[in-house]
Amino acid sequence: xQMPEPNAGILARKPRIVARLRExxxxxxxxxxxxxxxxxxxxxxxxxxxxxxxxVLPASTEEVSAVMRICHDEGVPVxxxxxxxxxxxxxxxxxxxxxxxxxxxxxxxxxxxxxxxIRVQTGRTNLSVTGAVEADGFFYAPDPSSQLAxxxxxxxxxxxxxxxxxxxxxxxxxxxxxxxxxxxxxVVEIGGAHLDxxxxxxxxxxxxxxxxxxxxxxxxxxxxxxxxxxxxxxxxYDSAEVAGQCVSDIIKAGILPVAIEYxxxxxxxxxxxxxxxxxxxxxxxxIIEVEGSEAExxxxxxRIIAIANAHNPxxxxxxxxxxxxxxxxxxxxxxxxxxxxxxxxxxxDGTIPVSQxxxxxxxxxxxxxxxxxxxGNVFHAGDGNMHPLILYDANRPxxxxxxxxxxxxxxxxxxxxxxCLTGEHGVGVEKREIMPAQYSxxxxxxxxxxxxxxxxxxxxxPAKVFPLDLSAGRRM
Amino acid sequence: xQMPEPNAGILARKPRIVARLRExxxxxxxxxxxxxxxxxxxxxxxxxxxxxxxxVLPASTEEVSAVMRICHDEGVPVxxxxxxxxxxxxxxxxxxxxxxxxxxxxxxxxxxxxxxxIRVQTGRTNLSVTGAVEADGFFYAPDPSSQLAxxxxxxxxxxxxxxxxxxxxxxxxxxxxxxxxxxxxxVVEIGGAHLDxxxxxxxxxxxxxxxxxxxxxxxxxxxxxxxxxxxxxxxxYDSAEVAGQCVSDIIKAGILPVAIEYxxxxxxxxxxxxxxxxxxxxxxxxIIEVEGSEAExxxxxxRIIAIANAHNPxxxxxxxxxxxxxxxxxxxxxxxxxxxxxxxxxxxDGTIPVSQxxxxxxxxxxxxxxxxxxxGNVFHAGDGNMHPLILYDANRPxxxxxxxxxxxxxxxxxxxxxxCLTGEHGVGVEKREIMPAQYSxxxxxxxxxxxxxxxxxxxxxPAKVFPLDLSAGRRM
Numbered sequence: 001x002q003m004p005e006p007n008a009g010i011l012a013r014k015p016r017i018v019a020r021l022r023e024x025x026x027x028x029x030x031x032x033x034x035x036x037x038x039x040x041x042x043x044x045x046x047x048x049x050x051x052x053x054x055x056v057l058p059a060s061t062e063e064v065s066a067v068m069r070i071c072h073d074e075g076v077p078v079x080x081x082x083x084x085x086x087x088x089x090x091x092x093x094x095x096x097x098x099x100x101x102x103x104x105x106x107x108x109x110x111x112x113x114x115x116x117x118i119r120v121q122t123g124r125t126n127l128s129v130t131g132a133v134e135a136d137g138f139f140y141a142p143d144p145s146s147q148l149a150x151x152x153x154x155x156x157x158x159x160x161x162x163x164x165x166x167x168x169x170x171x172x173x174x175x176x177x178x179x180x181x182x183x184x185x186x187v188v189e190i191g192g193a194h195l196d197x198x199x200x201x202x203x204x205x206x207x208x209x210x211x212x213x214x215x216x217x218x219x220x221x222x223x224x225x226x227x228x229x230x231x232x233x234x235x236x237y238d239s240a241e242v243a244g245q246c247v248s249d250i251i252k253a254g255i256l257p258v259a260i261e262y263x264x265x266x267x268x269x270x271x272x273x274x275x276x277x278x279x280x281x282x283x284x285x286x287i288i289e290v291e292g293s294e295a296e297x298x299x300x301x302x303r304i305i306a307i308a309n310a311h312n313p314x315x316x317x318x319x320x321x322x323x324x325x326x327x328x329x330x331x332x333x334x335x336x337x338x339x340x341x342x343x344x345x346x347x348x349d350g351t352i353p354v355s356q357x358x359x360x361x362x363x364x365x366x367x368x369x370x371x372x373x374x375x376g377n378v379f380h381a382g383d384g385n386m387h388p389l390i391l392y393d394a395n396r397p398x399x400x401x402x403x404x405x406x407x408x409x410x411x412x413x414x415x416x417x418x419x420c421l422t423g424e425h426g427v428g429v430e431k432r433e434i435m436p437a438q439y440s441x442x443x444x445x446x447x448x449x450x451x452x453x454x455x456x457x458x459x460x461x462p463a464k465v466f467p468l469d470l471s472a473g474r475r476m
Numbered sequence: 477x478q479m480p481e482p483n484a485g486i487l488a489r490k491p492r493i494v495a496r497l498r499e500x501x502x503x504x505x506x507x508x509x510x511x512x513x514x515x516x517x518x519x520x521x522x523x524x525x526x527x528x529x530x531x532v533l534p535a536s537t538e539e540v541s542a543v544m545r546i547c548h549d550e551g552v553p554v555x556x557x558x559x560x561x562x563x564x565x566x567x568x569x570x571x572x573x574x575x576x577x578x579x580x581x582x583x584x585x586x587x588x589x590x591x592x593x594i595r596v597q598t599g600r601t602n603l604s605v606t607g608a609v610e611a612d613g614f615f616y617a618p619d620p621s622s623q624l625a626x627x628x629x630x631x632x633x634x635x636x637x638x639x640x641x642x643x644x645x646x647x648x649x650x651x652x653x654x655x656x657x658x659x660x661x662x663v664v665e666i667g668g669a670h671l672d673x674x675x676x677x678x679x680x681x682x683x684x685x686x687x688x689x690x691x692x693x694x695x696x697x698x699x700x701x702x703x704x705x706x707x708x709x710x711x712x713y714d715s716a717e718v719a720g721q722c723v724s725d726i727i728k729a730g731i732l733p734v735a736i737e738y739x740x741x742x743x744x745x746x747x748x749x750x751x752x753x754x755x756x757x758x759x760x761x762x763i764i765e766v767e768g769s770e771a772e773x774x775x776x777x778x779r780i781i782a783i784a785n786a787h788n789p790x791x792x793x794x795x796x797x798x799x800x801x802x803x804x805x806x807x808x809x810x811x812x813x814x815x816x817x818x819x820x821x822x823x824x825d826g827t828i829p830v831s832q833x834x835x836x837x838x839x840x841x842x843x844x845x846x847x848x849x850x851x852g853n854v855f856h857a858g859d860g861n862m863h864p865l866i867l868y869d870a871n872r873p874x875x876x877x878x879x880x881x882x883x884x885x886x887x888x889x890x891x892x893x894x895x896c897l898t899g900e901h902g903v904g905v906e907k908r909e910i911m912p913a914q915y916s917x918x919x920x921x922x923x924x925x926x927x928x929x930x931x932x933x934x935x936x937x938p939a940k941v942f943p944l945d946l947s948a949g950r951r952m
Contacts, residue, residue, distance in 0.1 A: 114728040114831035115860075137730055159672055170672065172680065173649055188919065195827040195859045196635055196646065196684070197896040198903040198911060199941060200923045204648065204680025208672065225730020252590040254613055254701020295771030351671040355590035383671045384591075420673040427674040435674060443664065446929060447676045453925040465675060 001048060001404065001429060004463050006096035007476065010053065010076055017074050018054050021098070024066040031055040040081065040099045044146070045089040045430055047346070047400060052079065052093035057101050061179055061187055061217040064100065068215065068459075069185030071098055075476055077462050080211040082151030083125065085144075087347050088428030090157060090210050094463060102153045105217060108132045117176055117193050119220045122153035126160075129221060138223040141168035144424070145336060156216050159208030161424035163332070166382035167258040167291070168224065170424065172207040179218035180206065183455035193220055205450070210426050211461035213454040227291040230258065232328045233301055235308045236282035236315040240264060240365075240377075243284035244357030246311045247381045250288070251354050255303055260382030261287040264361075267335050267378040267389070274338035277331030280315040286381065287332055335378045336389075343391040345376070346403045349425035350414030354384045360417060364388055364410055371406040385423035386414065412437045427465045435467055444470055477524060477880065477905060480939050482572035483952065486529065486552055493550050494530050497574070500542040507531040516557065516575045520622070521565040521906055523822070523876055528555065528569035533577050537655055537663055537693040540576065544691065544935075545661030547574050551952055553938050556687040558627030559601065561620075563823050564904030566633060566686050570939060578629045581693060584608045593652055593669050595696045598629035602636075605697060614699040617644035620900070621812060632692050634902035635684030639808070642858035643734040643767070644700065646900060648683040655694035656682065659931035669696055681926070686902050687937040689930040703767040706734065708804045709777055711784045712758035712791040716740060716841075716853075719760035720833030722787045723857045726764070727830050731779055736858030737763040740837075743811050743854040743865070750814035753807030756791040762857065763808055811854045812865075819867040821852070822879045825901035826890030830860045836893060840864055840886055847882040849875075861899035862890065888913045903941045911943055920946055 010017070014032075021030045031037060032054040042049040053076070058064045071078045081091040081101045093099045105121035111133060112118070118133055118140070126147040129140040143162035144150050154160070156178065161170040168174065177191030191203035206213055237243040247260055263271065263285045272279050279285055286308075290300040301318060308316055319325040331338075339345050352360050361377060368375040368390070379387040388410055392403040411421050411431065415438050421431050435444060448466055451458070452474070462475045486493070490508075497506045507513060508530040518525040529552070534540045547554045556576045557567035569575045581597035587609060588594070594616070596605055602623040605616040619638035620626050630636070632654065637646040644650065653667030667679035682689055713719040723736055739747065739761045748755050755761055762784075766776040777794060784792055795801040807814075815821050828836050837853060844851035844866070855863040864886055868879040887897050887907065891914045897907050911920060924942055927934070928950070938951045 112829075112831065113730075114724045115829040116727055116730075159677070161671070169645075169649070172677065173645070186918070192894060192896070193829045194895040195637070195861050195899045198898045198907060198914065199920070200688070200926055201635070201648065201680055201684045202923070202926075204677055204683070205926075207680070208677045212676070225732070248590045251592055254589075254592075256701070292768075293772055293775050295775075296769055299769050299771075353588075353591040353669045355588065385671050418668060419670040420668070422674045423671050431674060438674060442662070444675070447678070449929040450676055450678075450681075450926060453922060453929065 003050065003094055004468060004475065006094055010096040013074065014053055017076055020070045021054065021056055021067060024070060025056055025058060025063055029057050029059065029063065040093060040101065043084040043086040043089060043091040045087055045092065045428065048089055048092055048429065050093055050095055052097050052099035053095065055099040055101055057104050059104050061181065064181045064215055064217050065185045065187050067098065067100055068181050068183060072184045072457065072459050075457065077476060078459055079461050080153065080215045082123065082154030083149050085146040085150040086154060086158065086428060087349065087425045088430040090426050090428035090464065092429055100215060102151060102217065109218060112193065113138065115193050116223055117220050118223050119218060120152060122156065122216050122219050123151050126150050126152060126155055133223050134226065137226050139226050140221055140223055141174050142171050145333065152219050153216055156207055156219060157209065157211050158424060158426035161380065161385060163259045163261055163380060166260060166380065167256055172204060174222045175203065175207050175219060176222055177203065177220035178206060178216045180214040180216045182214050183457065183459045191220070210428065210465050212451050212465060214460070228293050229297060230289055230291040231297050231301060231319050232287050232289040232325055233305060233316065233318045234328050235286040235288065235313045236280040237284045237311065238282055238314050240284045240361040241358035242311050243286055244361060246286065246308055247357060248355050249307050250304055251382065253303065253307060255300060257288050257300065257304065257382065258291045259287070259289040261332050262377065262379050262381035263332065263335060264377040266374060266376035267339060270338040270342055271331035271335045274341060275330050275334050277327055279331055282314045287328055339376055339389050344394040345389045345391050346407055348386065348388045348390065348407050348410055349422050350386050350411045350419055351423040352384045352386060352414050352417050352419035356417040357381060357384065360413060363413060367406060367409055371402055373403060373406055384419065408434045429464055432465060433467050448474060479526065479570055480944060480951065482570055486572040489550065490529055493552055496546045497530065497532055497543060500546060501532055501534060501539055505533050505535065505539065516569060516577065519560040519562040519565060519567040521563055521568065521904065524565055524568055524905065526569050526571055528573050528575035529571065531575040531577055533580050535580050537657065540657045540691055540693050541661045541663050543574065543576055544657050544659060548660045548933065548935050551933065553952065554935055555937050556629065556691045558599065558630030559625050561622040561626040562630060562634065562904060563825065563901045564906040566902050566904040566940065568905055576691060578627060578693065585694060588669065589614065591669050592699055593696050594699050595694060596628060598632065598692050598695050599627050602626050602628060602631055609699050610702065613702050615702050616697055616699055617650050618647050621809065628695050629692055632683055632695060633685065633687050634900060637856065637861060637900040639735045639737055639856060642736060642856065643732055648680060650698045651679065651683050651695060652698055653679065653696035654682060654692045656690040656692045658690050659933065659935045667696070686904065686941050688927050688941055690936070704769050705773055706765055706767040707773050707777065707795050708763050708765040708801055709781065709792065709794045710804050711762040711764065711789045712756040713760045713787065714758055714790050716760045716837040717834035718787050719762055720837055722762065722784055723833060724831050725783050726780055727858065729779065729783060731776060733764050733776065733780065733858065734767045735763070735765040737808050738853065738855055738857035739808065739811060740853040742850060742852035743815060746814040746818055747807035747811045750817060751806050751810050753803055755807055758790045763804055815852055815865050820870040822866045822868065822883055824862070824864045824866065824883050824886055825898050826862050826887045826895055827899040828860045828862060828890050828893050828895035832893040833857060833860065836889065839889060843882060843885055847878055849879060849882055860895065884910050905940055908941060909943050924950060
């Protein structure tokens with residue numbers, strides 16, 4: 001993975017640029033010290049690192065606007081950053097870019113239960129949005145694994161999902177409006193605490209646009225009433241194909257659990273070693289959770305268990321208490337961390353039609369064998385959002401590149417079977433060069449022309465999303 | 477409401493244009509006879525009429541592509557039309573435009589229960605999508621009042637909702653992918669039977685774009701399992717404000733019924749005269765429906781009835797049978813027709829934050845009095861989607877214009893209280909000139925630039941959505 005050469009002219013103008021930013025934000029709002037900048041040199045895709053020209057930490061929409069006006073005027077790229085948990089390198093800086101960190105802007109601006117929304121500054125973390133309303137019985141539905149750390153800004157940029165999005169939808173289904181600072185510093189409102197709006201759906205366009213169209217500083221989010229109860233069931237199978245078939249049959253029966261999570265043997269063993277979740281030793285583990293009143297839970301779980309039993313599970317365990325539920329989920333929620341304990345890994349994020357699960361899982365295993373790399377699978381099976389984890393050794397020369405090649409092959413497979421390159425992590429730098437597997441040159445040209453409309457100078461988060469050779473003529 | 481002068485050059489070239497279209501579609505695919513064209517001179521906004529240059533009825537995506545290639549080449553505007561039920565004049569032709577009717581393309585292309593989708597040609601009517609899957613226990617959720625007649629093509633163009641969208645979302649929440657013919661005839665696929673996708677969310681942008689970006693010929697739609705049961709409760713109040721407060725309190729309590737419908741006295745009386753639904757004689761009637769298992773229905777209705785009773789209803793009647801449920805709904809479902817029996821009316825479509833219902837209803841009444849026009853209200857209260865019906869006399873000179881002015885004032889009021897100009901009917905020609913009440917000149921310029929990207933020659937559905945003076949330099 002390569003990044004473009006930094007612009008020497010910008011590097012030369014650093015003192016002036018920093019001085020202008022300091023004038024706008026004050027001393028504490030701008031970081032240009034080499035050591036301190038190390039905190040911003042990478043995001044969750046930590047295989048790639050590059051300190052930015054400088055970092056700014058605005059405290060208000062007005063300050064974000066001031067930063068954008070200066071950078072637009074100076075012709076300096078801006079890389080927006082939420083909490084820096086992106087797994088696709090969406091917040092990876094370039095050496096000639098100003099990194100715009102939104103984390104200081106984390107206030108709740110308004111809660112309105114009658115209209116079921118909360119308005120927050122987008123530096124607020126995902127979990128603390130729910131935290132602000134849970135005492136009143138409400139919650140914010142999208143729940144990325146990183147929800148303790150990740151910011152709403154990044155959730156909007158990547159259209160983030162999570163384990164419970166099978167029922168509640170992803171960010172775009174729960175976002176009602178934004179305040180956005182345009183590339184030239186203009187502040188606009190898109191959407192709001194109402195249904196739909198006339199004209200083109202620019203809110204839908206902005207959600208998932210990976211910081212290419214503007215910097216979202218405030219968001220109006222749909223909140224939901226917390227269900228009365230929830231209960232998971234844990235089901236183990238001795239083959240990936242049978243587990244995939246079970247998921248497919250549940251969906252086909254029209255049942256919509258709140259989550260259907262899948263873990264394969266490699267991940268089960270890692271999670272087990274990490275938190276002793278008491279998982280069975282098997283090829284494939286499903287965690288299926290349903291929500292609602294006690295009657296509804298019993299009814300739905302009854303139908304799910306009947307389908308699961310028809311496929312002869314090696315284990316089927318319905319949670320009998322809150323403590324058991326927490327234990328069942330703990331292994332899943334810490335699975336990524338557990339895998340990180342045993343190896344370096346690259347986490348992919350493709351989606352496929354649910355019915356393709358069995359054959360795609362088999363094919364991923366075969367492809368791993370061909371490359372001589374182990375691949376673990378832990379993902380949101382209910383909506384076909386795969387997260388293959390490719391294990392590699394960062395200290396062995398060539399291993400990262402081999403893992404990248406295998407990753408690209410797996411994502412191409414997702415597209416071939418009718419899926420797509422990313423479900424919730426975004427394209428970032430990680431999948432930038434394989435976008436042509438899904439989109440023709442004309443498709444990508446149209447997308448870049450839409451970016452032209454919002455950001456004619458390509459100031460915002462350049463060298464991401466679009467293949468470098470295609471965007472070369474547009475980037476500064 | 478004015479439309480631009482037709483292009484004389486196009487009118488002069490009509491014989492050649494018709495001949496080229498006949499060559500591509502065959503004799504039966506092109507209508508240019510003056511009498512036959514009357515069938516296409518208006519849509520559901522029947523106050524405005526204009527026969528098109530000619531009408532084409534393609535039978536396949538390839539034929540749609542051929543039509544667009546010819547029209548793009550000839551520089552002729554194209555007005556796409558589903559079933560012609562638009563209430564905002566979205567399918568209103570101009571005299572120099574080719575009307576492209578998609579109604580012949582109504583096949584089911586694929587049903588896939590394991591992946592919970594159906595793929596259809598977009599000329600298929602909304603209700604017949606559910607018809608294709610209901611024997612297997614599934615349904616398609618968005619349910620516009622016109623669902624017996626309206627086409628999926630129009631549902632996508634207007635991002636249509638319906639009474640049951642409070643729980644299930646509107647079209648954009650149930651649309652997974654489209655096949656779209658671009659302005660120059662190129663055929664593209666956007667989205668598909670998978671979650672999300674990399675790059676910009678062009679599917680979100682296309683949904684609700686009112687035929688401005690392309691002609692959608694095939695759609696992949698999310699289908700859901702039919703709930704076990706459903707039951708409405710009918711609640712009458714002697715004041716609009718109290719009814720609005722009741723709705724607000726239900727939403728605030730976190731209850732999410734599948735529908736909360738509102739009718740005022742004028743509409744209640746018209747519906748009662750029309751179908752004898754046995755509605756009480758009161759100021760405001762709510763129909764609230766919940767779905768699920770019997771236990772879930774009982775639980776939710778219990779909580780709703782407790783809240784409703786706290787506001788002292790003049791009547792509260794829980795349905796006791798399928799026949800009673802049908803009777804309760806029949807009055808609501810035929811309310812628009814019933815109003816049409818007693819008067820000409822103009823149906824508005826603004827949305828507001830739910831908590832603003834009481835004051836907006838009061839203000840609408842006052843504004844009607846000021847204009848000397850009666851206004852009926854029947855709408856989706858749960859999501860704040862208002863449908864004021866302004867009664868006027870089409871045969872009294874000046875009455876239509878007065879109704880239009882009152883309508884514009886009411887929609888401006890919706891924007892003022894934090895809502896927007898349209899919930900599900902679209903902008904079309906009806907709200908074109910009041911878009912500046914919601915959007916600044918810069919906002920509209922950005923939206924038009926996005927159209928430029930998809931349709932540089934502005935061939936598609938011109939003179940709609942954007943104020944005529946703003947789009948003048950772009951239209952042919």
